[in-house]
Amino acid sequence: MLNFQYFMPTRVIFGPDTLNQLGDTPYLPRGKKAMIVIGESGVMVKQGYLSRVQSLLSKQDVQTIVFDKVRPNPESDTVDEAAALCRENNVDFIVGLGGGSTIDSAKAIATMTTNDGKYWDYMQSGSGGGQTPENDALPIIAIPTTAGTGTEADPWTVITKSGTDSMEKIGWGNDSTFPALSIVDPTLMLSVPPKQTAYTGMDAFFHAAEAYLATCRQPASDMLALEAVHLIAHTLPQAVAEGDNLEARTIMAWACTAAGLCESYSSCISQHSLEHALSAYHPNLPHGAGLVLISKAYFGYLAACGEERLADLALAMGDTLEEDIEEEVSGVAFLDALDTLITDIGLADEKLSDYGVTREEIPALAENALTTMGALFDITPVQMNIEDVIAIYEAAYE
Numbered sequence: 461m462l463n464f465q466y467f468m469p470t471r472v473i474f475g476p477d478t479l480n481q482l483g484d485t486p487y488l489p490r491g492k493k494a495m496i497v498i499g500e501s502g503v504m505v506k507q508g509y510l511s512r513v514q515s516l517l518s519k520q521d522v523q524t525i526v527f528d529k530v531r532p533n534p535e536s537d538t539v540d541e542a543a544a545l546c547r548e549n550n551v552d553f554i555v556g557l558g559g560g561s562t563i564d565s566a567k568a569i570a571t572m573t574t575n576d577g578k579y580w581d582y583m584q585s586g587s588g589g590g591q592t593p594e595n596d597a598l599p600i601i602a603i604p605t606t607a608g609t610g611t612e613a614d615p616w617t618v619i620t621k622s623g624t625d626s627m628e629k630i631g632w633g634n635d636s637t638f639p640a641l642s643i644v645d646p647t648l649m650l651s652v653p654p655k656q657t658a659y660t661g662m663d664a665f666f667h668a669a670e671a672y673l674a675t676c677r678q679p680a681s682d683m684l685a686l687e688a689v690h691l692i693a694h695t696l697p698q699a700v701a702e703g704d705n706l707e708a709r710t711i712m713a714w715a716c717t718a719a720g721l722c723e724s725y726s727s728c729i730s731q732h733s734l735e736h737a738l739s740a741y742h743p744n745l746p747h748g749a750g751l752v753l754i755s756k757a758y759f760g761y762l763a764a765c766g767e768e769r770l771a772d773l774a775l776a777m778g779d780t781l782e783e784d785i786e787e788e789v790s791g792v793a794f795l796d797a798l799d800t801l802i803t804d805i806g807l808a809d810e811k812l813s814d815y816g817v818t819r820e821e822i823p824a825l826a827e828n829a830l831t832t833m834g835a836l837f838d839i840t841p842v843q844m845n846i847e848d849v850i851a852i853y854e855a856a857y858e
Contacts (some may be wrong), residue, residue: 464678468724469635470602470613472642472717479603479645483516489599489640491552493523497542497566499530499558507651509605513557525549527569530558531538533629533743534565536579537622543572543579546598553599553640559660560609560618560747563602566817567617567637570597580621586628586832587621596636605648607699607712608660608748610667610720612642618747620740627824628832631732638724644717646710650842654700657712658805659748661696664716665689665801666751670729671722673762673769675839681726683720686776692717693777694798697804729840731758733833734849737825738817740832752802756795757855763791765842770794770822777801812857822853 471487482488496513498504505511505528514524527542546554546569554573558567575593581589583743602612611617615633652660668688671681692715699708735750762768775791778800802808826849830837835842844852 462678463726464725466633466678466680466725468613468638468721469668470639470642472613472644474714474717476646476647476707476710477645478643479512479648480519482513482643482754485641487641487716488520488522489553491599492521493525493549493551494553494555494601495542495546495569496524496526496555496557497530497562497569498526498528499532499562500528502528504557504605509557509648513713515602517555521784524555525551530562530565531743532561532746533620533739534561535620535622539565539568539572539579539619542569546573546800551598553601555601555603557603559604559606560611560663563604563609563611563639564617564619566600566602567597567611567633568619569613570600571599571637577813579619582803583632585834586630587727588630593634594701599640600637602639602642603648604642604644604716606652606656606660607646607649607709607716608663610664610718610723612639612644613715613717613720614638614723616723618736620743627740627828629736630832644713646706646713649709649713650704652703652704654703654806656746657700657724658696658807659746659752660716660809661692661712661748661805662752662802663748664712664719665692665696666731667719667728668692668722669717670731671719671726673767673841674727674729675841677726677738685722685726686772688715688718688722689773690776693801696801700805727764727839728836730833730844731755731838733829733836734758734825734852736833737828738812741821741825742815742817745817749807749810749815752807753810754852754856755798757852759791759795759798760855761848761852762824762842763795766807767791767841769841803853817857819854819857822850822857825853828852
């Protein structure tokens with residue numbers, strides 16, 4: 461029987477050149493001072509995106525300060541540092557400009573600007589303090605420049621605990637960390653390099669695929685998940701090969717946003733738990749790459765357990781007829797389609813060992829996955845224990 465909630469408070473402005481609407485939109489959060497959060501790489505400066513956002517906000521009489529210390533796989537100390545600057549400067553709202561790490565950081569910064577203590581005090585698993593924020597986050601504007609995480613359409617923020625021995629990367633969010641406004645402008649994505657396009661596109665793909673399989677799914681997430689899986693499977697190879705193809709970038713941008721909506725209406729499952737452990741131990745591992753590297757082993761395990769919904773995902777990915785899938789072992793068609801997609805976007809030759817992952821650390825990775833992001837195992841359609849997780853890592857390492 462259907463039993464679900466539907467809540468989506470984010471206004472999404474979507475389409476090429478929609479960034480220009482930032483200068484006159486009536487949907488800007490109230491206030492006259494904003495912090496713009498960008499990555500430390502300097503790409504937002506080099507591409508001119510930062511100056512454009514500052515100029516457009518100035519048309520609405522909004523002053524800005526810039527925080528430019530966000531790294532890939534952002535850390536909790538960075539969140540706390542930026543939040544302190546927001547309080548000192550009486551910032552009214554936060555703008556996340558860039559990829560998923562930047563927008564996730566903006567959400568976390570917005571939370572800590574209005575609450576006491578340190579960010580990790582509010583994490584609900586691992587070594588987190590388990591506290592509940594007393595106050596809502598500051599309003600957030602999300603302006604993604606990659607088609608990957610879907611964070612512009614969900615409340616989730618993924619942050620790694622600071623400290624060389626922490627090895628904890630945990631997702632968190634509440635109703636107030638949904639962006640108030642998201643501007644999804646595919647022209648901002650034309651400059652993303654091929655490999656990053658592949659990594660981020662596969663991140664969006666797995667968000668949608670996992671949401672379709674999650675036991676907390678609902679009709680809206682099912683529709684959007686199949687839409688995103690279909691579009692990514694048919695468009696990502698072109699976006700990787702033809703980075704300046706605006707039509708392909710626009711399709712990928714919508715697929716990513718649709719996958720983000722899936723994370724709001726449904727959820728990721730334990731594939732993300734396994735990857736978070738990997739990139740917590742190895743911060744140089746891009747999240748999308750980590751998901752790709754464990755995907756065949758992970759979904760192979762689900763297929764071996766008889767997960768029937770993998771056949772629906774296979775149908776969404778390709779031209780296979782339903783009667784052909786029914787004749788095969790459940791999940792095989794999806795695994796074949798996944799292998800083809802990974803090959804077509806140039807990621808077939810990557811290995812976990814390329815990023816420093818060793819076989820000896822697999823038991824610790826499995827323990828980390830089950831303890832820091834264990835809640836996602838509860839909504840995974842098949843049961844997994846630590847031996848199963850170790851076996852998946854071992855298969856992926858091979």
